[in-house]
Amino acid sequence: MGWYRRPRRSSARVMWTIALHLSLVAYLVPPSLSRLPAQQPELPIAAAVIRVAPPLPPPAEPVVGVQSVEELFRAVETAKEGTTILLSPGRYMLPRRLEIRTDRLTLRGATGRREEVILDGGPHQLGELLAIHGCSDVVVADLTIENVRWNGIKLDTDSGVHRVTIYNCILHNIWQRGVKGVRVPATVARPEGFRVMYCLFYNDRPKSYADDPADTPENFQGNYIGGIDVMFAMRWTISDNVFYNIQGRTREGRGAIFLWHDSRDCIVERNVIINCDVGIAIGNSYKPPDVPVHATNIVVRNNFVVQCPESDIVADYTRDCLIANNTIFDPENRLGRLIRLVHDNSGTVVASNLLVGSPIRNESTSEIRLLQNLVLPPSPDLFADPKRGDLHLKTPQLAVCDGGTPLPQVTEDFDRQPRDSRPDIGADEWPKESPLQKSN
Numbered sequence: 001m002g003w004y005r006r007p008r009r010s011s012a013r014v015m016w017t018i019a020l021h022l023s024l025v026a027y028l029v030p031p032s033l034s035r036l037p038a039q040q041p042e043l044p045i046a047a048a049v050i051r052v053a054p055p056l057p058p059p060a061e062p063v064v065g066v067q068s069v070e071e072l073f074r075a076v077e078t079a080k081e082g083t084t085i086l087l088s089p090g091r092y093m094l095p096r097r098l099e100i101r102t103d104r105l106t107l108r109g110a111t112g113r114r115e116e117v118i119l120d121g122g123p124h125q126l127g128e129l130l131a132i133h134g135c136s137d138v139v140v141a142d143l144t145i146e147n148v149r150w151n152g153i154k155l156d157t158d159s160g161v162h163r164v165t166i167y168n169c170i171l172h173n174i175w176q177r178g179v180k181g182v183r184v185p186a187t188v189a190r191p192e193g194f195r196v197m198y199c200l201f202y203n204d205r206p207k208s209y210a211d212d213p214a215d216t217p218e219n220f221q222g223n224y225i226g227g228i229d230v231m232f233a234m235r236w237t238i239s240d241n242v243f244y245n246i247q248g249r250t251r252e253g254r255g256a257i258f259l260w261h262d263s264r265d266c267i268v269e270r271n272v273i274i275n276c277d278v279g280i281a282i283g284n285s286y287k288p289p290d291v292p293v294h295a296t297n298i299v300v301r302n303n304f305v306v307q308c309p310e311s312d313i314v315a316d317y318t319r320d321c322l323i324a325n326n327t328i329f330d331p332e333n334r335l336g337r338l339i340r341l342v343h344d345n346s347g348t349v350v351a352s353n354l355l356v357g358s359p360i361r362n363e364s365t366s367e368i369r370l371l372q373n374l375v376l377p378p379s380p381d382l383f384a385d386p387k388r389g390d391l392h393l394k395t396p397q398l399a400v401c402d403g404g405t406p407l408p409q410v411t412e413d414f415d416r417q418p419r420d421s422r423p424d425i426g427a428d429e430w431p432k433e434s435p436l437q438k439s440n
Contacts, residue, residue, distance in 0.1 A: 032069040034091040040115050041170070043202060043244055046390035049272045049304060051240040053168035053198035055112050056141055059084035065110065069094060079105050087143060089116040093123045097154075099131045100138055109142035114168050114200075122147030122173075128154045136162040146172035149212050151180040157191040157232065158184050164191075168198045171227075175203075175211040178246075181230035183261060190262075192234040199241045201227045201256065206247040222249025227276070229254060231261035238268045242389070246276040251309055255281030260294040268300045270414055270427075274389045279308040279328075283316035285343065293319045293344075301325050302414045302427040304391040311337040320347040325410050327391040327426040330357040331378045337361055341368055352404035354426030356382065371405045374425045392428045400425045 060082075064075045067088045075085045076098060084106040098119070100107065107130075109117035121129040129148045132138050133156040145152040152174040155161055171178035178201045184190050207225045209215065215224045227246050228238060236259070243256035255278040257268055263282075273279040280303065283294030294317040305312040305328045312328045314337065315321060328338045336358035339350060345364045351371035353360075359375045362368065376382065382397065384390040392414075393400065404423040411419055413429035424430055 032093050032095070033067070034093070035089070041172070041200070041202065044388050045242060045244060045272070045274060046385045046388040048384065048392065049389045050200075050242055051198050051270075053240075056108065056167070059086065059106065059108075073098065076100060076105075076107070081105075084108065086110040087117045091118040091120050093120050094126060094129060095124050097126065097128045097131055099133055101133050101135055103135045104137045105135070106139040106141070107143070108139065112142050112168075114142050114144055114170050117143040119143060119145050120147050121145075121149075125149060127151070130154070131156055132161050132164055134159040134161065136160075136164070139165045139167065140169060141165070141167040142169070144170040144172060145174070146170070148174045150176040150214070152178045153180070155179065155181040155191065155194075155230070157181045157230075158188055160188055161191055162189070163193040165195045165197070166199060167195070170200045170202075173203050174201075175207055176215075176224055177226050177229045179228045179230070181233065184232040190232040190234045191230070194233065194236045196228060196236075196238045197240050200244075201241065201246060202244040203246060205245070206251065207249050207253070209249070221252070223252040223277070224248070224254070226254030226258050226278075227256040229258045230263065233259050233263040233266050235264075236266040238266070239270050241271045243271065243273045243276050245274075248277055251277050253277035253310075255279065255314075256308075257281065258284075259298060260284045262291050262293060262296070263298065264296045266298050268298065269302050270416075272304045272389045273308060273312075274306045276308050278310045278314065279305040279312040281311065281314050281316070282321055283314070283318050283343075285316055287317050293317055295319070295321055297321065299324070299409050301410050302412070303327075304389055304414065304427055306330065306386060306389050306391070307333075309334050311335075311340045313338070314340040314342065315345050315348055316342045318345045318348050321345070322349050322351070322407070322409055323353065324349070324351045324407055325353065325404065325413070325423070325425070325427055327354045327428060328356065329378075329383065329386040329391055333357050339373075351407060352410070352423065352425045354400060356386070372403060372425060374399055374403065391426075393426075393430055396430050401430050
């Protein structure tokens with residue numbers, strides 16, 4: 001048997017083989033950080049209703065800058081009280097839930113442009129992406145959270161979390177709740193003083209079974225989805241946000257804004273809600289025996305709500321709430337639920353709301369005050385761009401202008417323009433000084 005000498009491979013072929021192996025590894029194992037240029041989401045939403053968040057002040061020391069997923073986890077886990085963590089632009093592929101457990105910690109994008117810093121749960125199929133546990137006075141700002149099976153921002157409110165601010169964030173393709181606050185036991189103080197402001201919540205399409213293995217034909221039929229869902233909220237402010245396409249598989253999802261389980265003294269104002277299954281829900285038809293009322297003294301004012309087929313605004317087991325000066329455009333609502341009042345709503349006031357579609361659907365037997373609400377047919381002369389969420393008045397309307405009920409809780413309109421002693425009906429106040437021009 002003769003001696004066989006293996007032929008030598010050329011250096012070019014060796015380099016080609018190495019390059020091929022590296023490309024396969026890069027394909028199979030996604031990088032933890034991508035520097036791809038970020039873009040503003042292109043959505044069919046009128047520019048006039050997307051609020052520009054006032055910039056946050058410069059951070060105070062100590063400040064920690066991060067440029068990788070590893071640095072991000074290390075910074076959060078070792079942060080001292082009062083630290084600001086600044087994230088450099090990029091897409092951060094998180095391998096597990098990121099938990100904030102430090103008081104007065106701020107987590108924010110370094111540039112102030114929320115689309116430039118993305119925390120992505122998709123590559124690792126995260127159930128929850130960001131959690132806040134056992135701490136208070138936390139700020140999450142100027143960033144995007146996307147591709148999460150369950151909760152984008154999980155508030156572990158049963159661990160004593162208070163005064164969290166979620167500011168100028170995007171929550172995108174979150175398949176249960178963009179922001180979730182859980183049930184609080186009687187031994188823990190209810191979550192107080194939260195603010196969710198200047199955020200954009202949107203999904204690319206209705207939910208499917210593949211998005212969330214926990215949502216099955218045997219339980220929620222692919223409809224367990226909402227925007228903000230909080231139990232036992234106390235003195236929350238939810239304002240100046242946009243919600244778009246928060247939809248269940250069969251268009252029977254939960255509220256874009258959903259406050260229940262004995263929530264109290266909250267304000268929901270100047271939000272824009274477009275093509276979600278439910279717009280604003282204070283309360284729910286399910287009420288456990290230990291919860292006497294779902295919502296007390298909640299103020300829902302100056303919101304634009306467009307085409308939410310299950311309900312645009314619903315009050316269900318409430319007490320002493322105010323639903324005032326909202327504008328709702330939903331002329332083809334399949335259930336006639338532009339404003340729905342169901343079960344016990346003692347002391348609740350519904351005033352000066354402008355509805356294009358069905359009149360208020362009052363299914364409650366309790367004493368409710370209905371004051372100066374107005375129903376109009378659709379008209380091209382009524383709103384600036386209704387299907388894209390812009391429900392500013394296009395022209396002064398005789399039935400709208402000066403036709404509302406003055407209320408001490410409603411002194412401004414959607415644009416924070418002052419209301420006088422003869423307020424208009426709806427969220428938009430036509431300027432008194434100019435009958436021919438409208439400044440939005």
